[in-house]
Amino acid sequence: MSEKALIAMSGGVDSSVAALLTLRSGAACVGVTLKLFENADVGESSEKSCCSLTDAGDARRVAHTLGIPHYVFDFSDEFRRCVIDRFAREYIEGRTPNPCIDCNRFIKFKRLMRRMAEMDFDCVVTGHYARAKYDAGSGRRLLKRAADASKDQSYVLYAMTQEQLAHTRFPLGDLRKREVREIAAENNFVNARKRDSQDICFVPGGKYADFIEIYTGRQYPPGDFVDASGAVLGRHRGLIRYTVGQRKGLGLALTEPLYVREKRIRDNTVVLGAEKYLYSRVVEARDINLIATETIPGSFRVAAKLRYSQEARAATVWQTGEDSLRVEFDEPQRAAASGQAVVLYDGDTVIGGGTIV
Numbered sequence: 001m002s003e004k005a006l007i008a009m010s011g012g013v014d015s016s017v018a019a020l021l022t023l024r025s026g027a028a029c030v031g032v033t034l035k036l037f038e039n040a041d042v043g044e045s046s047e048k049s050c051c052s053l054t055d056a057g058d059a060r061r062v063a064h065t066l067g068i069p070h071y072v073f074d075f076s077d078e079f080r081r082c083v084i085d086r087f088a089r090e091y092i093e094g095r096t097p098n099p100c101i102d103c104n105r106f107i108k109f110k111r112l113m114r115r116m117a118e119m120d121f122d123c124v125v126t127g128h129y130a131r132a133k134y135d136a137g138s139g140r141r142l143l144k145r146a147a148d149a150s151k152d153q154s155y156v157l158y159a160m161t162q163e164q165l166a167h168t169r170f171p172l173g174d175l176r177k178r179e180v181r182e183i184a185a186e187n188n189f190v191n192a193r194k195r196d197s198q199d200i201c202f203v204p205g206g207k208y209a210d211f212i213e214i215y216t217g218r219q220y221p222p223g224d225f226v227d228a229s230g231a232v233l234g235r236h237r238g239l240i241r242y243t244v245g246q247r248k249g250l251g252l253a254l255t256e257p258l259y260v261r262e263k264r265i266r267d268n269t270v271v272l273g274a275e276k277y278l279y280s281r282v283v284e285a286r287d288i289n290l291i292a293t294e295t296i297p298g299s300f301r302v303a304a305k306l307r308y309s310q311e312a313r314a315a316t317v318w319q320t321g322e323d324s325l326r327v328e329f330d331e332p333q334r335a336a337a338s339g340q341a342v343v344l345y346d347g348d349t350v351i352g353g354g355t356i357v
Helices: 013-024 053-066 076-092 099-118 162-166 177-186 208-216
Strands: 004-008 028-035 070-074 123-125 131-135 140-144 223-226 232-236 259-264 269-273 279-290 299-305 313-321 324-334 341-346 349-356
Touching: 004 013, 004 099, 013 028, 013 053, 013 123, 013 177, 028 053, 028 099, 053 070, 076 099, 076 208, 099 123, 099 162, 140 162, 232 269, 279 341, 299 324, 324 341
Parallel strands: 004 028, 004 123, 028 070, 223 269
Antiparallel strands: 131 140, 140 349, 223 232, 259 269, 279 324, 279 349, 299 313, 299 341, 313 324, 341 349
């Protein structure tokens, strides 16, 4: 009996080609688009974002071309609670969150997988660039980097569980992006040349602070820019407008380049310093998820990433508690930001990761 696949179709070229390849594999396919928010509720136009009405229409047209059913699932309540609310709260508390990780963790590979089980389907298919493999030696499901290193998305998938990996398919894991677009063009997909989404889907134009003020209905007061000694260097426009490592947009006339080192909630100050002070070798993480192993015994050599766009760097990791890690890099790393994820690799295999504290 053929596998029954629930295909997450965002309207983009990647998920569309994932649907085609799954259908060609002989699976019985149903396409689904997730309604995550009303565009007007976040100040977004109907033309933009990976969750817009236009995108849902593109997904429906591709599904029609493939001859598979297409449905829209309304997950907007869960998305608001698990992703948007968390994003706003983290920024307000001085951290730098990654909502794409939360969306994968709480919506695509939790809520959608629950719906998959309710519908008696076998798997969820996505257009992520990553690979899921079964390792007979360890008896564990592994998450691996994609063949196309420039598009690899394993970093934002580190929170996946063994159960989720067992029921997830990544058809694009062994393909290059140009190959995916070629397949879409050969099959006359309406989105074959559609531009990849770059911004966070619910934040218009990437203006995080403006979005948070509109979403929460609050204004975040100005305060002082200070140096490490506490000397006042000027006035900032609200803590939510700054991130660790930022240099541009400070609005100060300075005699030397200074960067955001720290945001202090307790006294509403932003600490500035020379770039050299942004570098650190040790990162502590909590809320960890391990994929390749149950626990990390002793010290273990890894390659670790502090952000999606960064190359993995050589490091040693220790599991310091049931839900905590300590990562020590061989060389100091720039701007490790609280709220971001540190993800650990052994070659192409994701060991796991956690939230930087």
